Amino acid sequence: MELIPTLCPTAEEFSNPIEYLSEPKIQRIGHIYGMVKIKPPEGFNPPFSINKDSFKFNVRIQHLAELNITNRGRMFFMKQLNNYHRAQRGKRSQKLTKPYIVCSGNQRLYFYDLFLNILGHLSPKSGPDVKREYTSKRKRGRSSSNSCTDGNTASVAPLAPLQDLLSDTNLWRSISRILKIPAQELQSVFEQYISKYYSYLALQAKIRGAADFTKLLYTEEYPKSLLSDDESEESSSEEEGNDEEGCVVCDLPNKPTKMILCDSCDKPFHLACLTPPLISIPKGEWICNNCIVGNGYYGFREESRFYTLSEFQQQCNARQQELTVDPVTGKRLSVEEMETKFWNYVNNLENSITVKYGADINGVEPGEISGFPSLAYVPENLSESQKREFAAYTDHPMNLLNLPNAKGSLLPMFDRKISGMTVPWIYVGSTFSTFCWHLEDQYTLSANYQHEGAPKIWYSIPEYSSADFNNLMKNLAPDLFDKQPDLLHQLVTLISPYDKRFKDAKIKCFKAVQNPNEYIITFPKCYHAGFNSGYNFNEAVNFTLDSWVPYGIEAIGDYQLTGKQCVFDMFELMLNVVIEFLKGNSFFQKKEGLLRTSYSELLDLLNSKTKLIKQLPDISVNDTFLKEIVRNSGSKGVVNKIPSPKAEADGSALFKSQADHIGSEDFDVFCTKCHTICFLAFIIHYKSPVTRKRRKMHSLNATQINALKRERGLEVLCLKDYLKLVNETYDKHGDDGDKYNDNNDNNDPFKNDVLNYIRDPQEIRDILRAAGLKIERAKI
Incomplete structure (x- = not known):
């Protein structure tokens, strides 16, 4: 994969970054590659000025395989099938432990893939093998943890009656050609594992007069992911809900009707608020529609403990041999070998790993906000010459505390600070911790600086390929985007740029390897993602150029289509x-x-x-x-x-x-x-x-x-x-x-x-x- 260009500005150019990055030749490079790497002029090497005694942070737990969009769709669907069967009172069925079944020729058939292809056949404008533009106008709440389902989507056609589906020979032949499995075998798997679930969805949609699965869901301010459920800790549906917690549907705790708890997510519902309403609490397990149909929500769990940098680095070092050294030669893996290993973990649902990432750390006390020198925190025991050097860096425009307000940036027009945008966020990485595909807020530019540690590997999809990337992701998991229209804004989804489907979509993608004392600059509407090859410490902010303004205007309309809130x-x-x-x-x-x-x-x-x-x-x-x-x-x-x-x-x-x-x-x-x-x-x-x-x-x-x-x-x-x-x-x-x-x-x-x-x-x-x-x- 081609590397992005590395720019080496002069000291004068480096001291006026907005003007430098606005030069036509730099703008052309930014448009072509989406990202550039900047090496500072010789002599620019700001002292790492974090207060290591007081700086503490918590970390996100990342299950790499679940970040793969296809893996997650398959795991969600398996959970949905299991929840449906749990809810069939008195009708026991075997719990699925794998999201697939092995067919003839030792070929895996994923239930999710089969289901999506059936929906794709029913609706020519949807499905994994049909390119389409989404015009969904269903909205979600401000937080990525706020799932909402009250809107209009256009991807799911009315479900055909089950018997019509089973007798449609064209459907099964068509899917057989796509999945390369005999039609008779496909139909047999569908009848055994999916048909009753399909009938349930069709009946529920008919009751509500809607062809759209998302209309079967309830609004949740704090949704729970199906992949975070601990099914060994099941609650009794016969217990009434906590009076302090409001009903998911009406949000009221008190009503002249009993409440029932979902045995999957433990959320309370009034019997009268359900569709159709329940007269009494049923025997056995009761599962809500959000757990049967699936709300599509996924988020990172955070550890409750806080780490110092030395504690986190020690934990990273403990896994270095396992993750970064070739077991045969004993040599440290190259960047290319690390890439292969990382994407293997992301792609392999049954042989993956869990990693920790200190991401989006927004410190508030002096010495904890940024690793760059600041007059608010001056380390002790500096010599006079060190103090002068330290002071010089506090005013430099490429100090990320200053860049958002540098001469030429438009963000000072707000007269306020915005955490993560005009005030840096800190990122403490470990081996294979990852940042998923995303665009910067309101398509602004971003600057990321590495203070210390192992290389960070970046991938960029420039603006002119962003629409193709959007289409690819939505075609791979259309149901997830129906349920979570702002999925790509949530920073929880990956696909490898080396994936055949990615290459077949002809998406342009470039790579960067960032080392200490190097900047990565992303340009407007550039999708980017990447991972860390070991412990490192980075920080990032946003800034603007005059050429960004049309992108900022465009973001307003784009955000309305997905329900994402603007930051400013x-x-x-x-x-x-x-x-x-x-x-x-x-x-x-x-x-x-x-x-x-x-x-x-x-x-x-x-x-x-x-x-x-x-x-x-x-x-x-x-x-x-x-x-x-x-x-x-x-x-x-x-x-x-x-x-x-x-x-x-x-x-x-x-x-x-x-x-x-x-x-x-x-x-x-x-x-x-x-x-x-x-x-x-x-x-x-x-x-x-x-x-x-x-x-x-x-x-x-x-x-x-x-x-x-x-x-x-x-x-x-x-x-x-x-x-x-x-x-x-x-x-x-x-x-x-x-x-x-x-x-x-x-x-x-x-x-x-x-x-x-x-x-x-x-x-x-x-x-x-x-x-x-x-x-x-x-x-x-």
């Missing part, structure tokens, strides 16, 4: 760029592309949001949440309406800059449905038509507003999703929308709803009008 408000960033230009900030005076893009995108957004507001039904308006658009006191007089008097209302403090605050508070309001950031306004929708006292919203901060989604009685909606709800309601009542304009009608489902402005639309319009005139006068 892209439109706020562009608004702040325009304001800085109006204030006369010299840096922005000659940024033609950046300014015109920001201006036009904001104008389009404002016009579209204004149009949506005009279509709203007659609801109350609350403007106490208006953000103060002015970025600081030096901008008075930019336009007539800055600052807005409304920004001084009680709620304004919730949105003011918190430059020293990291991560624990939300700065933006997110839509409950699509999870997009509400830039201009949001609506509180009360689901119950019964008149009730409205919330005193002005006393809530953004975090508290976002927490309202946990309340079953109301929703926080963006303008688009609210209007969609209104139109669907009108359609359901025969387009008789006029009756909802009568505020005296207690059946009006929207009478209690409130439109909450975040920013003053007129103020933004004034800013854009002033910016447009200045742009034209300046002819930039």
